[in-house]
Amino acid sequence: MKAFIALFFSSAAFGAVAAIVYWFSSREYAGTILLGLMALGLGFAAGYALLAEREANLAGDSETLQHKETAGEDLGIFTKESAWPILLAFAILWLLIGVVWSPFMMYTGLGAMLLILWRLGAESARV
Amino acid sequence: MMKWLTTTNHKEIGILYMATTGVFFVIAGLLALVMRLQLAQPNETLVSPSAFNELFTLHGTAMIFLVIAPFGFGLANYLIPLQIGAPDMAFPRLNALGVWLFIISGLVVFSGVFAAGGAAFAGWTAFAPLSGIQISTGGGEDLWIIGLLLNAIATIMVAINFITTILLYRAPGMTMWRMPVFTWEMLATALMILMAFPALAAVLFELLIDRHYGGHFFDPANGGNVVLYQHLFWFFGHPEVYVMILPYFGVVSEIIAVFSGKPIFGYVGLVLSAFAIAGLSMSVWAHHMFTTGAVANAFFSAMSFLIAVPTGVKFWNWIGTMWRGNIRLTTPMLFTIGFLLNFLLGGITGVMIASPPIDYHAEDSYFIVAHMHYVLGGGSLFAVLAALYFWWPKFFGVKLSEALGKWNFWTMLVAFNVVFLPMHFMGLEGMPRRVYTYQPYGDLPWLNLISTIGALLMALSVTLFILNVVVTTIERKSAFALAGGPPLPDDPWGGANSLEWATSCPPPEFNFEALPPIRSERPTWDLNNVSS
Numbered sequence: 001m002k003a004f005i006a007l008f009f010s011s012a013a014f015g016a017v018a019a020i021v022y023w024f025s026s027r028e029y030a031g032t033i034l035l036g037l038m039a040l041g042l043g044f045a046a047g048y049a050l051l052a053e054r055e056a057n058l059a060g061d062s063e064t065l066q067h068k069e070t071a072g073e074d075l076g077i078f079t080k081e082s083a084w085p086i087l088l089a090f091a092i093l094w095l096l097i098g099v100v101w102s103p104f105m106m107y108t109g110l111g112a113m114l115l116i117l118w119r120l121g122a123e124s125a126r127v
Numbered sequence: 128m129m130k131w132l133t134t135t136n137h138k139e140i141g142i143l144y145m146a147t148t149g150v151f152f153v154i155a156g157l158l159a160l161v162m163r164l165q166l167a168q169p170n171e172t173l174v175s176p177s178a179f180n181e182l183f184t185l186h187g188t189a190m191i192f193l194v195i196a197p198f199g200f201g202l203a204n205y206l207i208p209l210q211i212g213a214p215d216m217a218f219p220r221l222n223a224l225g226v227w228l229f230i231i232s233g234l235v236v237f238s239g240v241f242a243a244g245g246a247a248f249a250g251w252t253a254f255a256p257l258s259g260i261q262i263s264t265g266g267g268e269d270l271w272i273i274g275l276l277l278n279a280i281a282t283i284m285v286a287i288n289f290i291t292t293i294l295l296y297r298a299p300g301m302t303m304w305r306m307p308v309f310t311w312e313m314l315a316t317a318l319m320i321l322m323a324f325p326a327l328a329a330v331l332f333e334l335l336i337d338r339h340y341g342g343h344f345f346d347p348a349n350g351g352n353v354v355l356y357q358h359l360f361w362f363f364g365h366p367e368v369y370v371m372i373l374p375y376f377g378v379v380s381e382i383i384a385v386f387s388g389k390p391i392f393g394y395v396g397l398v399l400s401a402f403a404i405a406g407l408s409m410s411v412w413a414h415h416m417f418t419t420g421a422v423a424n425a426f427f428s429a430m431s432f433l434i435a436v437p438t439g440v441k442f443w444n445w446i447g448t449m450w451r452g453n454i455r456l457t458t459p460m461l462f463t464i465g466f467l468l469n470f471l472l473g474g475i476t477g478v479m480i481a482s483p484p485i486d487y488h489a490e491d492s493y494f495i496v497a498h499m500h501y502v503l504g505g506g507s508l509f510a511v512l513a514a515l516y517f518w519w520p521k522f523f524g525v526k527l528s529e530a531l532g533k534w535n536f537w538t539m540l541v542a543f544n545v546v547f548l549p550m551h552f553m554g555l556e557g558m559p560r561r562v563y564t565y566q567p568y569g570d571l572p573w574l575n576l577i578s579t580i581g582a583l584l585m586a587l588s589v590t591l592f593i594l595n596v597v598v599t600t601i602e603r604k605s606a607f608a609l610a611g612g613p614p615l616p617d618d619p620w621g622g623a624n625s626l627e628w629a630t631s632c633p634p635p636e637f638n639f640e641a642l643p644p645i646r647s648e649r650p651t652w653d654l655n656n657v658s659s
Binding site: 001002003004007008010011014015018021022025026028030031034035038041042049058059060061062063064065066067069070078079080081082083084085086088089090092093096097099100101120 | 130132133134135136211214215219220221223224227228231235269272273276277280294295296297298299300301302303304314318321322326335339355358359362402405406407409410412413422423425426430636637641642644646
């Protein structure tokens with residue numbers, strides 16, 4: 001985790017330096033803003049990881065931990081199968097087609113998306 | 128069938144990704160073959176000019192968004208949990224959503240063929256105003272935009288899944304600095320995706336707003352700016368090309384170590400160079416815009432030269448791994464060596480065009496086409512084939528035929544260079560790209576003819592690979608029956624390093640019956656060769 005934090009902070013610092021150098025060499029807004037946003041985004045991710053790491057006790061970060069010491073640990077939900085992802089994919093397609101050609105499709109697509117996300121949440125609660 | 132539609136298992140999703148990219152590769156390859164036949168001779172009339180525009184648009188879009196990049200995601204989907212000792216990806220249903228969005232995105236892009244006005248024809252880059260509603264009047268361009276939006280959403284989800292899995296689901300002892308190089312390269316790839324793909328989504332939405340909602344983002348007559356399109360697009364577009372190569376740097380690193388019989392040389396250098404490339408790739412985008420006259424050429428030229436350095440570090444490390452190794456020239460290793468040769472040539476021409484004076488001469492000519500195909504075709508495609516030959520036994524429990532594999536390699540190496548080497552000279556003689564025909568000027572006729580002959584040979588080579596798959600699949604059932612189960616040991620190649628080779632071929636549902644202890648970056652090697 002420390003390696004991730006260091007790499008993301010370094011990348012954020014690089015982005016910030018690049019944005020500054022780019023602005024003074026070009027006075028161009030789009031690229032400067034994009035580089036600056038990149039630096040902010042990476043810095044945010046690294047900062048969040050830094051704070052989260054204080055509470056985390058990841059088995060993968062230990063060089064000497066044995067597998068049997070972590071036996072029975074809850075790793076979260078691993079569904080074997082679910083129909084909701086493919087249905088959600090088609091709902092998103094319906095929505096985007098509606099954005100271009102049909103407000104009716106757009107609104108029904110949005111409704112379908114929300115419905116499917118609600119059922120996905122219910123599926124997570126059941127697993 | 129229902130199992131494949133509803134699966135959330137990372138291995139099955141990985142196979143869905145890779146199989147789909149195979150289908151799109153064949154389609155995009157046939158499109159390229161038609162283009163080469165049209166260009167075989169000057170003033171050929173096999174296809175119309177507008178049809179030719181649709182051909183290169185769909186070919187480029189498919190190869191970039193539907194083949195090279197997603198094959199890497201599919202391979203990573205299969206391998207990352209295995210390589211870090213996890214039972215699955217962090218978000219299995221998000222994973223499934225990603226693969227279905229990807230498959231649907233490809234179908235939507237190609238459905239443009241049936242639209243009024245035909246498929247999109249503005250190139251895979253879709254520069255404004257060519258992609259605007261005044262010129263691209265039909266629905267084909269809209270379908271292209273929708274398809275790519277779906278693809279972008281899917282790719283961002285993939286990146287989120289990769290980062291979360293790699294950070295949080297590593298097995299005990301699998302510290303970050305013990306992860307395989309392939310997993311590190313995928314982490315760097317995911318980082319680039321998160322930075323770059325939102326820019327693609329933004330520019331596509333802006334294009335949609337300009338086309339259908341009265342927007343003027345890229346309309347200079349109403350306060351917009353066409354160069355803005357290029358800035359936003361290439362801010363995505365350049366990291367995208369590194370998204371298409373970094374997974375294959377990982378593939379090459381894994382294969383070279385196994386078939387040189389040595390640990391990877393310069394592990395830390397390989398990891399740090401991946402992140403150097405990821406960071407630098409975000410700051411070179413306007414080297415695609417030198418000839419607009421609207422960008423800071425010096426800044427982007429300097430950064431573009433700089434990005435060659437970490438790539439050079441990787442080459443140093445790969446050669447160092449092979450140096451004085453016990454090299455086995457298996458099919459995966461042959462394709463890997465082919466990658467090194469081809470990518471080196473493509474990289475060198477890349478450094479050349481990082482210089483604005485050279486780029487002013489070469490931009491939008493066949494020299495650029497040659498460069499990009501050497502890095503993407505000679506690089507990524509060779510690595511795709513290396514990966515397929517190497518990991519096929521892990522996926523399916525049988526090895527592909529080595530004899531057919533070697534024929535595949537040698538025909539591909541020769542064919543690839545026959546197609547694309549002449550393109551350097553075509554470009555230097557002034558042949559522009561994206562033209563449906565040309566005049567019988569200078570060496571262009573015979574260079575184009577040679578290139579077309581090479582394309583036919585490439586088609587034959589691809590057919591050899593398909594034949595290899597068919598023959599192996601037919602034999603697979605009998606091989607399994609004879610052996611009373613999967614006929615291969617966990618590590619059929621011998622000398623493997625990473626954790627996926629410490630479980631059966633193919634792996635069980637949640638990957639490992641029992642994990643070996645992880646005390647170095649070569650846990651499988653330690654399991655098989657170091658007495659505890």
